[in-house]
Amino acid sequence: MIGGNGTIGRTVVKRFSENHEVIIAGRKSGDVTVDISDSESISNMFQNTGKLDAIVNIAGDAKWDKFDKLSEEDFYIGIKSKMMGQVNIVRLGRAFLNPGGSITLTTGILADEPVDMTTSAAMVNGAIQSFVKAVALELENGIRVNVVSADLVEDAYEKYKDYFPGNTPVAMTKVVDGYVKSVEGRINGEIIRIRA
Numbered sequence: 001m002i003g004g005n006g007t008i009g010r011t012v013v014k015r016f017s018e019n020h021e022v023i024i025a026g027r028k029s030g031d032v033t034v035d036i037s038d039s040e041s042i043s044n045m046f047q048n049t050g051k052l053d054a055i056v057n058i059a060g061d062a063k064w065d066k067f068d069k070l071s072e073e074d075f076y077i078g079i080k081s082k083m084m085g086q087v088n089i090v091r092l093g094r095a096f097l098n099p100g101g102s103i104t105l106t107t108g109i110l111a112d113e114p115v116d117m118t119t120s121a122a123m124v125n126g127a128i129q130s131f132v133k134a135v136a137l138e139l140e141n142g143i144r145v146n147v148v149s150a151d152l153v154e155d156a157y158e159k160y161k162d163y164f165p166g167n168t169p170v171a172m173t174k175v176v177d178g179y180v181k182s183v184e185g186r187i188n189g190e191i192i193r194i195r196a
């Protein structure tokens with residue numbers, strides 16, 4: 001569970017810990033450390049964990065600012081982290097999955113309903129959703145891949161509400177259920193949209 005100590009991650013970890021052994025990964029904390037914007041770091045993480053039944057990523061950054069202010073370098077923050085970070089998790093992680101395993105990525109409502117200052121964040125979310133649909137056609141050994149796209153979540157409402165005027169926050173139980181659906185269900189190549 002990459003990002004397992006984050007706002008969404010910690011609640012998802014709590015649920016999965018009820019009936020699974022969970023390994024938490026994060027940049028600064030966790031059972032293993034990883035920076036998903038660095039493919040060598042992702043490889044090292046999987047060498048450390050060894051074989052897994054499921055990989056869940058709930059981490060990834062992108063720079064928020066007015067389109068006028070975003071430089072080319074600013075766009076590369078999201079491209080390297082939230083976009084290629086998640087592509088590399090699939091690219092490098094599939095070899096560490098047991099047959100029938102799954103990979104679950106994370107995007108968000110911005111792919112469908114961008115708000116002010118999200119040209120970069122919305123773009124990488126959309127890219128990952130298209131990537132998931134395409135890569136699901138090619139993964140072998142019964143390996144499935146899905147992406148969870150939540151609206152503003154209940155636990156982040158106070159922090160982000162001013163950026164999302166009128167968005168009704170989604171209950172954490174609903175968000176967690178999206179990840180459970182991906183990992184424990186049989187769906188493949190799906191964008192699991194979680195809305196209030």
Ligand SMILES: NC(=O)c1ccc[n+]([C@@H]2O[C@H](COP(=O)([O-])OP(=O)(O)OC[C@H]3O[C@@H](n4cnc5c(N)ncnc54)[C@H](OP(=O)(O)O)[C@@H]3O)[C@@H](O)[C@H]2O)c1
Nearest residue numbers: 003005006007008026027028029035036059108152153156
């Ligand atoms: N919050 C929302 O309402 C919402 C809604 C829909 C989608 N999302 C998406 O869900 C994801 C998680 O959101 P959140 O609100 O839970 O974020 P958060 O509270 O900031 O948590 C992110 C977690 O990911 C880890 N992380 C961040 N960058 C990383 C990197 N480069 N490599 C490895 N680990 C990294 C962090 O660990 P360290 O602190 O150790 O780095 C932290 O544990 C984001 O992609 C966000 O866009 C959020």
